[in-house]
Amino acid sequence: MAAMPSGHTSRADANRRRILDVALAELLRDPDASMDQIARAAGVVRRTVYGHFPNREALISTLVDEAVQALSAAHAAGREGVEDPAESVARSVLAVWELADRYRLLIALAQRTVTMQGIRERLAPVREAATGVLRRGLDEGVFSSPLPAPALAYVHEQMLVALMEAVNDGLVAAREAGRCAAVTVLTAAGVPASKATELVAKLND
Amino acid sequence: MAAMPSGHTSRADANRRRILDVALAELLRDPDASMDQIARAAGVVRRTVYGHFPNREALISTLVDEAVQALSAAHAAGREGVEDPAESVARSVLAVWELADRYRLLIALAQRTVTMQGIRERLAPVREAATGVLRRGLDEGVFSSPLPAPALAYVHEQMLVALMEAVNDGLVAAREAGRCAAVTVLTAAGVPASKATELVAKLND
DNA sequence: GAGCAATTGCACACTGCTGTGCAATCCATG
C-alpha cells in the first residue's frame, strides 16, 4: 500500500535512491555506460531500473536536476547579503565547493558527455548570476581582467572543473581545495594574490 | 601506380586529407558521430573511409596524433631559450594559441569524449613540461599560488579550454583571445595584473 | 583508348543497446 511506518522508506524508494547514486558514479567511469551496467552496479536487474525511470534520458535528467538544484542553492546562498564583489565571489566558490565532494564526479562526467549540452543550459542562470557579480567587480575596479565578464565566468567555471580533477587525481587535498579554488579564482580575476589569500582566510577561519 | 607527377597529390591522398579535416569538424558537433555521418560530410561513401582507415579508432587516433604533435611543437618552440618563467609561460600560451583556431574544435571535442583518456595520456609530456616551468616560477617567487605546480598546470589547461569555448561562443574576439589567455593564465598564477599585461603586450607587439 | 587505382553501391553478419511484456517470485506488513 501507499502509507508506511514512520521514518521508514520503502524498499522501492531505497532502490531508486541507490540507483541514482550508483548511476552517478558509473556514468563517470563511462559516460556511455549502458542501463545494464548501471543496474548491475546498483545490485539490481535492468528491468528494475526501467521500473523507476521510463528510459535512460529520464534517469540522467533526474541526476542532473538534483545536482543543478543543489548547486544553484549553494551558489545563491553563498553570496546573499554581500555587497563586496570579491567577497561575494569568494563566498560563492566556497559554498559551491561544499558540494564538490559529492558532485565532483558528475561535473567531471558532464565535461565529456553529450548531456553536457543540457547541463550547460540548465546552469545558465547560475552562470548569469556569476557574470553579474564579475561585471560589477570589473566596473568597480575590484577585479581586473582583459576579458569581458561573460568570458571570465567561463574561465572561472572551468577553473573549478580543473581543481576538481586535480583533487580526483590526488594533486590537492580535498580539505584545502575549497580555499585554494577561491583564492585562485579571485587571483585570476586580477585580485592581488595577497589580498585574495587574506580575504579567503578570513572567510574560512 | 605508386609514383606520381611532381607536386601533385593523388586523389586518394586528397580524400584522406579531406576526410580527416571534415571528421574533425564533424566530431565536434557530435562526439559520437557515426562513420557514415563523417563520410557523407566529406562527400564520400562510408566504404571509402574504411579504405583509408581500418576502423573508427584508427581515424580518431590519427586526428589526435596530428593535433598533439602540432601542439607539442608549438608549446616547446614557444619557450625555447627563455629563462624567465613568466615570459616562458606567456610565450607558450601565445604559441599554443596560434593553433587554437585550427584545433580549438578538437580540444573542445576531447573534453566530452571517452577518447579524452587517450588524449590526456598523450599530452602528459606537455603537461609535465608546463608543470616544470610553473614549479620554477613558484620556487623563484615569480608566481604565487596556494596550489602545487601540477594542480596549477591543470588549472591553466582548463583555462585555455574555457577561453576556446568563449571564442566559439562569440564572447571574445579570436584576435584578442591569445593575449587575453596569456594575461589571464599569468594572473591566475599570481603575477600582478599590471605586470602580466605589460609582459604580454611586449611579447605580442 | 587501355590500364589501374580509387571509389562506389550494395549486401551481409554481427554486436550491443533499448524499451516492453509477462509470468514467477520475493518479502515486509498487517
Added chain:
DNA sequence: CATGGATTGCACAGCAGTGTGCAATTGCTC
C-alpha cells in the same frame, strides 16, 4: 500466513552502428 507491491528472469522486437566482401564504375595517366 495471506496479501500486494516490488523485483526478477527471460524473451522479444527494433534499431543503429560497425566492419567486410565483391562486383561495377569512375577518372586519371600513359
